[in-house]
Each structure stands twice: as C-alpha cells, then as structure tokens.
Amino acid sequence: PPFTEGLCFGKALVLRFLSSLKCSLVEYSTASAGKCEDSGAAATAHTMPNPVTSHRIEERVKSIRLKQKEISNAADIINGFIDPFISHLKECPERPYFKGVTKVTTGSYYELVKIFHPNEFDVMLALPVPNIGYTDVEDCDGLFYKVTLQRKSRSFPTPFLLEDESTVSPVNVLKEFRKFVSQFIASHYKGKQVPLTLLVSRKKDRNSPAATVELLDEKNSEIMSIDLVPALEILAPWPKSCKLGEDVKKWLGKKSKPRNKSFYLVAKQPPGKDDKEVWRISFSHIEKEIMMDHGNTKTCCEFYDTKCCRKDCIRLMKSLFEDLKKDYPRQLSHLCSYYAKTSFFHTLTQWNEDSNWKPHDIACCFIRVLDDFIRHVKNANLPHFFIPDCNLFHSLLRKDLKFLLELLEEQKKKDFF
DNA sequence: GACACGAGTGAGGAA
DNA sequence: TTCCTCACTCGTGT
Numbered sequence: 001p002p003f004t005e006g007l008c009f010g011k012a013l014v015l016r017f018l019s020s021l022k023c024s025l026v027e028y029s030t031a032s033a034g035k036c037e038d039s040g041a042a043a044t045a046h047t048m049p050n051p052v053t054s055h056r057i058e059e060r061v062k063s064i065r066l067k068q069k070e071i072s073n074a075a076d077i078i079n080g081f082i083d084p085f086i087s088h089l090k091e092c093p094e095r096p097y098f099k100g101v102t103k104v105t106t107g108s109y110y111e112l113v114k115i116f117h118p119n120e121f122d123v124m125l126a127l128p129v130p131n132i133g134y135t136d137v138e139d140c141d142g143l144f145y146k147v148t149l150q151r152k153s154r155s156f157p158t159p160f161l162l163e164d165e166s167t168v169s170p171v172n173v174l175k176e177f178r179k180f181v182s183q184f185i186a187s188h189y190k191g192k193q194v195p196l197t198l199l200v201s202r203k204k205d206r207n208s209p210a211a212t213v214e215l216l217d218e219k220n221s222e223i224m225s226i227d228l229v230p231a232l233e234i235l236a237p238w239p240k241s242c243k244l245g246e247d248v249k250k251w252l253g254k255k256s257k258p259r260n261k262s263f264y265l266v267a268k269q270p271p272g273k274d275d276k277e278v279w280r281i282s283f284s285h286i287e288k289e290i291m292m293d294h295g296n297t298k299t300c301c302e303f304y305d306t307k308c309c310r311k312d313c314i315r316l317m318k319s320l321f322e323d324l325k326k327d328y329p330r331q332l333s334h335l336c337s338y339y340a341k342t343s344f345f346h347t348l349t350q351w352n353e354d355s356n357w358k359p360h361d362i363a364c365c366f367i368r369v370l371d372d373f374i375r376h377v378k379n380a381n382l383p384h385f386f387i388p389d390c391n392l393f394h395s396l397l398r399k400d401l402k403f404l405l406e407l408l409e410e411q412k413k414k415d416f417f
Numbered sequence: 418g419a420c421a422c423g424a425g426t427g428a429g430g431a432a
Numbered sequence: 433t434t435c436c437t438c439a440c441t442c443g444t445g446t
Contacts, residue, residue, distance in 0.1 A: 068430045068437070075438060110439080112428065292428085301428080304433080 054363035061312045061362060064115040064319045074118035074224060077196065077215065081226065082123060088184050089125065095180060097157030101125045104264075106284035107227070108318070108337070111291040115315050115322070119224040122210075124284060125177075126233040126264060129156075132168060134234070137270065137278055141390035142241030144270045144278045147232065162277065168232065170267030170279050174209065177230040181211040201225065209266035209280070231264040231282060238263055242281065242386050251296055251352035271395065283386045290345065296354045308357040313369045314344045320370070342392060343373040345385045378405050 049057070082103070089098045107122030108114040131151060137144040147168040149156060159176050162169045178200060185198050197220065201212035210227035217223050242263070265279035291311070299306045317340040325332045347369050351357070357365055376382040376393070380401045384390040393401065 065430070071430080072437065079438090105439080112439095 049363045049367060057316065057363040057366055060319065061316060064315055066114060066116075066118050071118050077224070078121050078226060081198070081213070081215075082121075084188060085181075085184055085228075086125070088188065089180065092180070095176070097160070098125075098127070098180070100128050102128075102233075104231070104285055106229075106288055111288050113291060113311050113314050113318070115319050121224070121226045122229065122284075123226060124229045124231045124264065124266075124282075126231050127173075128233045128235070129168070130235065132232070132234070134236075134239070134265070134279075136239060136241065137273075137275075140270050141384075141394065142239055142281070142387045143384070143390050144280050145239070145265060146277070147265060147279055167277060168279075169277050170209075170265075170269075171276050173230055173232075174211070174267040177228075178211040181213065181228060185213070196223070207269055207271070209268040229266055231266045232279065233262050233264055235262045238386075239281070241389060242283075243388070244286075244386065245349070245388070247352070248349050251349060252290065252293065281387075286386070287341065287345075290348075294348060296352050300354045306354070307359050308354055309359045309362040309365050310348060310357050312359075312362055313357075313366050314341065316366045317344060317369055317373070339382060339392060340373065342382055342385050343376050344369055346376075346383070347372040377401065 086101070086103055089095075089101055092098060102125075104124040104126050105122070106124055107120070109118055109121050114120070129147075131149060131153060132147055133150045134145040134147050136142050137146060148166045149161075149168065152165060158165070160168055160173050162172070182200050185200065189198065195218070197216040199214055199216070201214045208227075209231075210229045213226045213228060214222050215224045215226075238261075264282040264284065266282050268280040269276050269278050270280075291314075294310050295301060295308065297306070301307055318337050321335060321337055321340055325335060350372075351368065380391075380393050380396070380398070382392040384392055
C-alpha cells in the first residue's frame with residue numbers, strides 16, 4: 001500500500017522506544033563497542049550496541065512478552081467463540097457450501113510472536129475449490145488473480161459466482177460470509193448472559209478480506225478482535241511467479257519441509273484498481289511454519305542450550321513499529337507489520353546458521369534485523385518473500401521513500417552508529 | 418473415506 | 433529447572 005505521508009523515524013521516536021525500557025539512551029559507539037561478525041558465508045560486520053543498550057533491549061524483550069494469565073483468559077474467550085462458530089459453519093443447512101471448510105490459524109498470536117496483549121486473532125476459513133483456474137492480473141506482480149471454474153459445475157455454490165456462472169467472486173464470497181457471521185452471533189448468543197458484546201466490525205479497512213468480530217466490554221471498549229478470513233484453498237501448483245528460493249530450502253531443509261503445498265486466495269483487491277472481482281494470494285500458512293520451524297538444525301529451540309533469539313528479534317521490530325505508529329498514526333497509517341516480517345524472513349535466509357542467533361547476542365541480532373530493514377528502505381525495494389519479482393515498496397511514492405531514507409540515515413548517525 | 422475425539426508433544430510463561 | 437497451559441499433530445474409533 002502507498003504511503004500517503006512522509007514517514008518520520010525521528011530520533012525522538014526511537015528514544016521513546018528505548019526509554020520505555022526505563023533507562024536513558026546511551027549512544028552506540030564504534031569506538032567503545034566491538035563488531036558483531038558472522039562465521040558463515042553471509043558475514044557482514046554490524047556495529048554492536050554497548051552493554052547498557054544491550055541490557056535495555058534484553059529488558060524490553062521480557063516486557064513485551066504475553067502474560068500466561070492473559071493468554072489463558074483470551075484462549076477461553078476466543079475458543080469459546082471460534083469452535084462453536086466453525087461447527088455451526090460446517091453444519092448450517094442453509095449454506096451447505098461452507099461444509100468443507102478447515103480452520104487455519106495464522107497471524108502473530110498463533111506464530112507465537114504476538115506482543116503486549118493477546119488481543120488480535122487471525123483465523124482463515126479455507127474452502128477447498130477443485131477444478132478452478134486462475135490468471136494473474138496485469139501490473140500486479142503476481143500478487144492478484146482472477147479465478148474461474150474450469151468447467152461448469154452444479155455442485156459449486158452459485159452464490160459465489162458472477163452472472164457468467166464461471167467467475168468466482170470475492171465480493172460475493174465475503175458478503176455471504178459476513179452475513180453468516182452476523183447471523184451466527186445473533187442466533188448463538190440470543191438470550192444468553194455473556195459478559196462481552198460481539199459485533200461484526202464496520203469501522204476497519206474497507207478493503208479487508210476479513211469479517212472482523214470485535215469483542216467489547218460493558219463500557220463498549222474493544223478488548224479483542226478476531227479476523228475471520230474466508231479463503232479459497234488451491235491445491236494446484238503455485239503460480240509461476242511464486243517460489244521458495246534454493247537458499248531458503250537449504251536453510252529450512254533440516255528442520256522443516258513445508259507440508260501444506262497448497263496456497264490460498266483471499267478477497268482483497270489491489271489498491272487503486274477499479275476491478276473488485278480480484279483475489280490476492282496468501283502464504284500465511286507457510287509463514288507460520290517458517291516462524292515455528294525457523295532453525296537451521298533440527299534441535300533449534302528444542303532444549304535450553306539450543307535456544308535462539310530469532311523470535312525475540314521480530315517481537316522487538318514489531319514493538320518498534322507499534323511505538324512509531326502510536327506517535328504518528330496518520331503519517332504511518334500504511335506502515336504494516338508485514339513489511340517487518342518480510343524483511344525479517346530475508347534476514348533469516350541470509351543469516352541462516354543457528355549460531356548467528358544466540359540468545360545472549362539479542363541486541364546485536366536486533367540491530368542486524370533493523371539494519372536490514374533500513375537497507376530495504378534505502379534501496380526502495382522489499383521483495384515479497386514468496387514472489388521475488390514483487391516489490392512491496394513498489395507503490396510507495398518516491399519522495400516519501402527519499403524522505404524516509406534521509407530520516408533513517410540521520411537516525412543511524414545519531415543513535416546507532 | 419470423512420469426521421470427531423483424545424492422548425501425546427512442543428512452545429513458552431511463571432515461579 | 434520444573435511445572436503448567438495452550439495449540440497442534442496424529443492415531444483410533446465410528
């Protein structure tokens with residue numbers, strides 16, 4: 001998505017991020033600090049933060065982790081909604097076409113990298129769709145697709161099709177799904193005394209592929225939300241433009257082999273295009289697998305002495321992003337955590353050895369992850385992790401990128417290096 | 418073969 | 433380091 005305003009990664013912001021660690025900022029200094037160096041092929045020297053800053057980063061990591069008690073409460077509430085919802089979805093006689101859905105949990109909570117509070121949940125409801133064909137939309141770098149039935153089928157739900165009886169319509173699927181969610185909430189909670197109010201959100205992003213269910217307390221304040229995303233599950237091979245590079249396969253090969261080779265299409269349209277009947281590709285399931293099985297060796301994170309700090313690094317990045325967005329909500333409205341995640345995956349691919357991510361090196365590793373993100377901004381190029389030719393920064397305005405680059409370089413000079 | 422259920426296991430927070 | 437809880441996988445029964 002395009003940035004409509006210049007980004008402001010000012011010194012004050014990062015100061016606030018660091019000062020929230022309850023310590024004063026101590027400048028990074030190449031004179032007083034050593035260098036983080038990698039023993040592997042990806043070796044690039046990164047300036048290492050001094051011990052005080054390292055300590056602050058370690059404390060920050062501890063403070064942003066989810067609390068067990070909150071997780072228990074949230075799991076109670078969320079599963080108390082999701083499980084009956086999915087059962088109802090599968091059994092609803094009026095909408096038999098939802099019978100085959102499977103639950104695919106995605107997003108930061110289920111990737112175990114959610115920070116601060118367990119208040120946002122993402123669940124994809126995958127509809128298997130055999131015998132469909134897809135063609136990519138021009139000028140969208142392999143991110144968006146049109147979906148059609150390969151042959152007419154009486155079993156395929158007609159409410160999901162356009163008048164041509166062949167085009168699978170994201171607008172219709174989402175409309176039907178949202179209607180279903182609203183009806184479920186109305187019927188399931190009718191007459192029951194529940195401490196929370198549930199409603200299908202109307203406030204959020206109009207182009208969201210989800211039916212967002214908000215859970216409100218007695219004062220009508222939102223305490224958590226669930227994004228329910230209907231998705232087409234395509235069992236066919238991935239589109240030509242999508243792939244996992246050889247370096248990724250080598251790195252993940254020892255720990256994990258993505259088991260679910262299918263891919264998903266969700267009802268999200270490209271920004272600035274008139275055609276609404278377009279699907280966006282999603283690899284959330286693979287992203288989750290990478291996040292969970294991130295190690296180069298099979299034993300990574302399985303024992304106390306094989307722990308790594310990869311997940312803590314993305315948690316720190318997310319907390320930095322959240323702090324920035326809190327201070328500049330309008331200017332940073334288009335800055336999304338997916339950029340951090342994508343850049344992080346590229347860093348993991350380059351620094352693939354578990355020895356690069358020792359827990360006591362957390363500060364150094366975080367700087368490395370942040371540095372890599374800055375480099376992507378500098379080059380105005382952040383390739384989608386699964387679609388190498390798709391630049392996620394493509395739609396950003398040049399002047400905004402230039403402005404951002406200047407700020408980041410100033411940032412590096414003043415605070416980090 | 419599809420589905421539901423439950424035991425076993427891993428991840429991560431708490432003490 | 434151990435214990436506990438949640439989420440997930442996989443085997444078993446229907």
